[in-house]
Every structure is written in structure tokens, then in C-alpha cells.
Amino acid sequence: MSDVAAFDPPPAAPEPATPALPPPRGRSAAAIVWIIVLAVLLLAAAGGGVYLYLETQRLQAANEESERINEEQRQLIDEQNELLDEKETFGAAMEDFMAKARSLDGVPIASLVPLDDVEALARNAWELRRSPASVASLTDSVRTHAEALQALIDTAAAQRGSNASGSLGESIIDELGAGHVRVVFDDPAPICGGDPIGCVSSEDPTLIHLDPNDFHAEYFDQTLQTLVAYHEFAHVLQFTNPGPTETAAAAFGDDWEFMADCYALTLTDSWTLDRRVWVSDFSYWDVSVGYGQVCDAGQRDVIRSWLGEVGFHYRPVTQGAA
Secondary structure, three states, rough: OOOOOOOOOOOOOOOOOOOOOOOOOOOOOOHHHHHHHHHHHHHHHHHHHHHHHHHHHHHHHHHHHHHHHHHHHHHHHHHHHHHHHHHHHHHHHHHHHHHHHHOOOOOOOOHHHHHHHHHHHHHHHHHHHOOOHHHHHHHHHHHHHHHHHHHHHHHHHHOOOOOOOHHHHHHHHHHHHOOOEEEEEOHHHHHHOOOEEEEOOOOOOOEEOHHHHHHHHOOHHHHHHHHHHHHHHHHHHHHOHHHHHHHHHHHHHOOOOHHHHHHHHHHHOOOOOEEEOOOOOEEEEEEEOOOOOOOOOHHHHHHHHHHOOOOOOOOOOOOOOO
């Protein structure tokens, strides 16, 4: 052996051991996956909630719009029904008025029936046909005219059926005027001036004033009563038929009294205004009525033509475009 001891290298230092990682605390891979899934689900749920909310809002808005449209349609239908009702009511009122007017056809007083006024109401109703309130107002106006016409008809029937004075003169006038002309026995002088036997005023042209002192006198026989009654009724026709009267009066020099005398003579087929009235076997009255002029055959033809034009003549009314 050698004195030199063998040299062995010292052993290598051991490599430090890699420290082990501590295990994760409270979470595993599976938990992470579930968290992710849950997050996805929450997002999906949130998205679904937003969708449902928006869809609900959309449906609600659609329902509100539908309800609004339905309400507008209901209102439109109600308005149309109301308008139809008002049109039917107006039509019924017009039919009632026209039936009353038809019953007065031929009445010698033209101004008695306000046919032109009612025709104007009918035309207005056509122009305002889309306004129920306007049509209703026009209906009220037509009804007012119809009520007034009915009152005239009722009054005329009573007047024609009675003779308060019991005189021939009133009886003749009731017949000529179909009951629409009244007779009163009073003093005509304050109304017409002078000393007239009868009088008619333009302020009340359907009222005839007759002097009772003349009509009840012994010298005033039926022939004279008849002539005076026709004469005064001619004045009623003159006042209430101004258009035809203006034309006819020209044939009499625009003298209404001469024209009234001619009317009386023509309708009674007489040729004189003078009359001798015997009151006993030995006494008589020579009486003259009228204004002294006796009309000729041509003037009598004018009176007949005039009578064909005066008075109320029924006709249908026009409303406007259909």
C-alpha cells in the first residue's frame, strides 16, 4: 500500500428537492366548469329576460294600438249610426210637413205655406249631411213649420165650420177662403178711413172688417152682401199674392178698388153695382156699392187669369244632389 492515501472526491452535494405545490384551496376543475356554465346560463337567462320584456312591451304596444283602432272604429260606427238616425228623423219631419202642405193645395192665399223656406232647410240639410248636430237643428226648424201649418189647418177647419155672425157675408168669405180668412163686424173707418162698408188692412190681410150697421140694415139685401163680401175678399187676394196682382192690376190702371169691383162682378156674373131694394110694397132704397166703374169683358178675362195664378200650388221640394 502506498503511504499516500487515495484521494476520493467528496461526494456531490445533493440537489435541492423541488418543493411541492400546495393543493388548490376550495376549487376544483369541475367547480370552475360549473361556474362557467352557470355564468353562461345567467347570461342566457338575462338575455331571455330582456327578450321577454321587450316582447311584452311590443305586445302591450300592439294591444294598445289595436284598442285605439277599435275605439276609433266604434266611435265612427256610433257617429254613422247617429247620422243615419238624424237623417231618418229629418226625412220623417219633411214628410210630415209636405203631407200638411199637400192638403192645402189650391188655398187662395199663397203666403200661407212657407214652402220656399222649408225647401231651403232641405238643401241645407244636404250640405250639412255629415253633421248630426246640424241636421238635428234643421229637423227642429222643419217641425216648427209643420206645427204652425197644423195650427192653421185646425183653425181654418173651425172657422169654416162655424158662422159666428150668422150672416151671408161671413158664410161667403169662409167658403172663398177655405176658413183661412176671418171676419169681424166692427167699424172699418179707423182702419181704412172714410165711411167704408168693409175694409182689409195690409197689416193683417186675412182679416176682413165689415160694418154691422150696413150689413144689418133693411136696404142691404143678399145681393149687396154678396157683392161686398166678394169685393173685400179680392183685397185679401191682392195682399197675399203680390206677384200676380202687380201684373193683373195694370189692366185696371193699378186701381185696386176697381180691380176688386171687377172681381166681385165677374164671380157673381153681374154687370152693375147699383141696386133697387124694395123694403115694402110702396118703398124702396136705391143703393150703390163699389167705386162706380164696371169692367168690360177683357178685364174680366184678366181677373180669370189672375185667379189661375194666385194661391198656394203644391209642388215637391228639391234637396240637392243625390
